[in-house]
Amino acid sequence: MSYELRVNPIACDGHGLCAELLPEVIELDPWGYPILISAEVPPGLTEHAKRAAAACPTLALLVGKATGERG
Amino acid sequence: MTKLALTAHRSPALRLPRLLAGISYYDIASLRDHEERYGPLPLWGTSGRRRPGRLIDVVDASGLTGRGGGGFPTGRKMRSVAAGPGGAVVVANGAEGEPASCKDRLLLTRLPHTVLDGITLAAHAVRARSAYLCIHGQETELRDALEHALAERRAVGLDPVPIQLRGIPGRYVASEQSAIVQYLNDGPAKPTFSPPRPHQRGVGGRPTLVNNVETLAHLALIARYGDRWFRGAGLPAAPGSALVTVSGAVRRPGVYEIQPGSSCGLAETARVIRYLADENAGQCGPCMFGLPALADAMADLAYQGCTGRAAERVATLAGLVDGRGACRHPDGAVQLARSALRAFEADVRRHDQRGPCPAAARPPLLPVPGEADWDWA
Numbered sequence: 001m002s003y004e005l006r007v008n009p010i011a012c013d014g015h016g017l018c019a020e021l022l023p024e025v026i027e028l029d030p031w032g033y034p035i036l037i038s039a040e041v042p043p044g045l046t047e048h049a050k051r052a053a054a055a056c057p058t059l060a061l062l063v064g065k066a067t068g069e070r071g
Numbered sequence: 072m073t074k075l076a077l078t079a080h081r082s083p084a085l086r087l088p089r090l091l092a093g094i095s096y097y098d099i100a101s102l103r104d105h106e107e108r109y110g111p112l113p114l115w116g117t118s119g120r121r122r123p124g125r126l127i128d129v130v131d132a133s134g135l136t137g138r139g140g141g142g143f144p145t146g147r148k149m150r151s152v153a154a155g156p157g158g159a160v161v162v163a164n165g166a167e168g169e170p171a172s173c174k175d176r177l178l179l180t181r182l183p184h185t186v187l188d189g190i191t192l193a194a195h196a197v198r199a200r201s202a203y204l205c206i207h208g209q210e211t212e213l214r215d216a217l218e219h220a221l222a223e224r225r226a227v228g229l230d231p232v233p234i235q236l237r238g239i240p241g242r243y244v245a246s247e248q249s250a251i252v253q254y255l256n257d258g259p260a261k262p263t264f265s266p267p268r269p270h271q272r273g274v275g276g277r278p279t280l281v282n283n284v285e286t287l288a289h290l291a292l293i294a295r296y297g298d299r300w301f302r303g304a305g306l307p308a309a310p311g312s313a314l315v316t317v318s319g320a321v322r323r324p325g326v327y328e329i330q331p332g333s334s335c336g337l338a339e340t341a342r343v344i345r346y347l348a349d350e351n352a353g354q355c356g357p358c359m360f361g362l363p364a365l366a367d368a369m370a371d372l373a374y375q376g377c378t379g380r381a382a383e384r385v386a387t388l389a390g391l392v393d394g395r396g397a398c399r400h401p402d403g404a405v406q407l408a409r410s411a412l413r414a415f416e417a418d419v420r421r422h423d424q425r426g427p428c429p430a431a432a433r434p435p436l437l438p439v440p441g442e443a444d445w446d447w448a
Contacts, residue, residue, distance in 0.1 A: 009355035010397045029391050031360035 002066040003041040005049060007034050012060035021052035040066065085303050088328040089312050090288055094181050099216055102223040105184035112188050112229060113294050114195055124153060126196040126294055133298035134310040135290065139164060139283030145290065148280060151270045153197040155278030161194040161202040161232075162255065162274065165284040166239050166246040174314035175284050177326045179206065180213055182288070183220040187234060189287025192294045194232040197280055201232060204284075205251050208238030248281040285314055305330045306429045335430035337373040337418050340411035344369045346439045347404040358401040361392035369408055373431055376422035382412060 005025065014032035024045060026034045041049045041063065053061045093100050093108045100108075131146030152159050163186060167175040178186055186204070194202045206213055217236055224230055237255065239245050245260035252273045254260035273279025282290075289311060293301050302310040311330075318324045348362035365388040372381040389405045396402070412419055421428055435442070 008397070009357065009395060012356060014356050029357060029361070029395075030364075031356055033356035033360075033395070035391075035395070 002043070003046050003049060003063055004039045004066040005036055005041055005053075006039070006062045006064065007036065008060045008062065009033075011058045012056075013058050015057050017055050017057070018052045018061045021055055022048055025049070026052070034061070085300070087304060087312050087330065089292060089304065090178070090182070090185065090285070090314060091326075091328045093185075094177075099180065099220070100182050100184060102184055102220070102227070102229075105182070105188075109185075109188075109292070109295055112191065114192070114231070123196050123198060126192060127153060129298050130196075130290060130293055131298075133293045133301040134307075135286065135293060135301065136309075137283055138285035138289065138313055140169075145282065145286055148270055148282070149193065149197055152278045152280040155271070157198065158275075158277045159194075159197045159199040160274040160277045160279040161190055161197065161199045162248075162251060162269075162279055162281045163190045163202070163204045163234075163284050163287050164246060164248065164251060164281055165204060165206045166241070166251070167207075169316075171318050172316045174316050174326045176210075176213070178284055178288055178314070180216060183217055184224070185288040185291050186284045187220060187224060187230070188291035188294075189282075189284075189289070190234050191230045191232065192290055193280060193282065193287060194230075197278075199232055199280070200277075201274070202230075202234045203237050203255060203274070204234050205237045205239050205246075205255075207241040209241050210238070214238060251281060252279055306433070308429055335373060335418065335428060335433065336415040337369070337411060337422060338427075338431045338433075339435065340407060340415075341366065341369040341373040342435055342439045342442065344404050344408060345445065346441070347400070347407075349441065351400060352398075355396045355401075357392050357395035361388060361395070362401055362404055364388050365392060365404060365408060369411075372419065372422055374427055377424070377426040379423055382419045382423045385412060 012033060014028075016028055016032050016034075018034050019026045019028045022045065024042065025037050027037060029035050046063075049063045053059075053063045088094075093104065127146055127149045130149060131144070133146070135145040136142045137145060137148075165175050165179050165186070167173065190202050190204060193199070204217065206217070214236060221234060221236065225233075239251060239254050240260045242260070244250055244262055245254070247262045248269055249263040250260045252269045253263050255274045269279040269281050271278065273281070289301070305311045305313075312328050313330075314326055314328055316326050344362070345366040348366040351358045351362050353359055365385065368381065368384045368388050371378075372385055375381070385408055389408050392401045393405045394402060418428065422431075
């Protein structure tokens with residue numbers, strides 16, 4: 001089972017915790033908002049991704065089962 | 072004539088149209104129509120500030136350039152003819168060679184007196200002894216109309232140097248200036264090897280001023296309203312208006328009077344992106360912060376430039392914003408910016424290396440709501 005990440009850009013306030021917790025996949029833009037290097041969560045990082053999602057103060061980071069759809 | 076003298080002519084048009092201000096769809100402007108609009112022919116006096124050569128100074132200052140395609144400074148051409156050994160000749164070239172162009176024909180068929188004024192003014196300024204107006208030989212209707220216009224002028228003694236109408240064979244190169252000169256010298260209407268150029272040795276071996284008829288029509292207005300008026304339209308580097316023919320698969324083909332140097336595509340893009348940035352909903356960070364940054368970078372490229380990195384910054388910011396909003400609003404701005412970098416590639420290079428082109432300072436073209444409140448525009 002593969003997972004993928006999504007950011008709800010409306011909910012995101014740019015706290016930046018996600019990039020701290022999942023630097024392999026998330027970096028921050030010049031204004032502190034997350035850029036997903038790849039939407040797909042690398043196999044070994046699923047738990048870290050879930051932890052990052054749970055830590056987001058605005059619950060803007062979402063981890064779900066991969067659907068292949070962007071959006 | 073009494074009535075004419077009592078009619079104050081209209082004030083000069085600062086905005087366009089200027090040359091085409093008096094045009095009627097159906098009728099030829101008569102001498103009376105013409106003088107009602109522009110006032111009498113201002114033949115300059117014999118000495119001081121009103122001496123004939125003074126007009127050359129004014130034409131020089133106006134920045135008028137040849138409207139036949141060459142774009143040579145008209146004042147400079149007049150000056151070299153005037154400085155010649157005397158007995159100069161003026162040739163008005165109304166034998167438009169470009170098949171798709173009909174701007175000169177429009178002037179001659181509808182506003183002949185503007186052109187004829189220009190011929191007489193130029194002849195006066197360079198102290199010419201003879202003057203010609205050349206049109207295509209096969210245009211017999213035009214020829215009749217011009218003969219009529221010339222007769223109107225003869226009746227009131229308007230042209231001290233009589234203007235002789237000549238038909239030249241209608242082929243493309245026949246309207247090139249050395250070809251016209253050779254034809255008037257009883258040779259074939261084909262270009263000659265130069266130098267000597269016509270302004271050195273032309274018709275009858277005399278210094279000859281060959282000007283396109285539109286150029287002469289501008290000259291007629293410059294003589295009346297001055298160089299500063301002329302520069303009120305166009306760009307500092309390309310002053311005044313110009314006639315262009317628009318044809319082919321277009322909605323409204325025809326002859327248009329335009330100001331050279333249209334608005335700057337980069338500046339227009341910067342304005343629109345600024346608008347899009349202002350219109351962001353304030354929900355998504357990348358759009359909220361990214362679009363104003365993109366607008367700043369675009370404005371920088373359009374109005375400042377000169378860093379060698381302005382375009383790169385636009386491209387980088389476009390990449391940062393693309394696809395990162397909840398909706399496609401930022402993506403649209405990004406696409407516009409990227410398309411501008413491609414479409415105006417030459418302008419981008421110029422702005423980035425040497426700073427903005429004069430067109431960037433031109434009044435904006437696209438309507439952008441709320442622009443008056445911006446502090447950078």
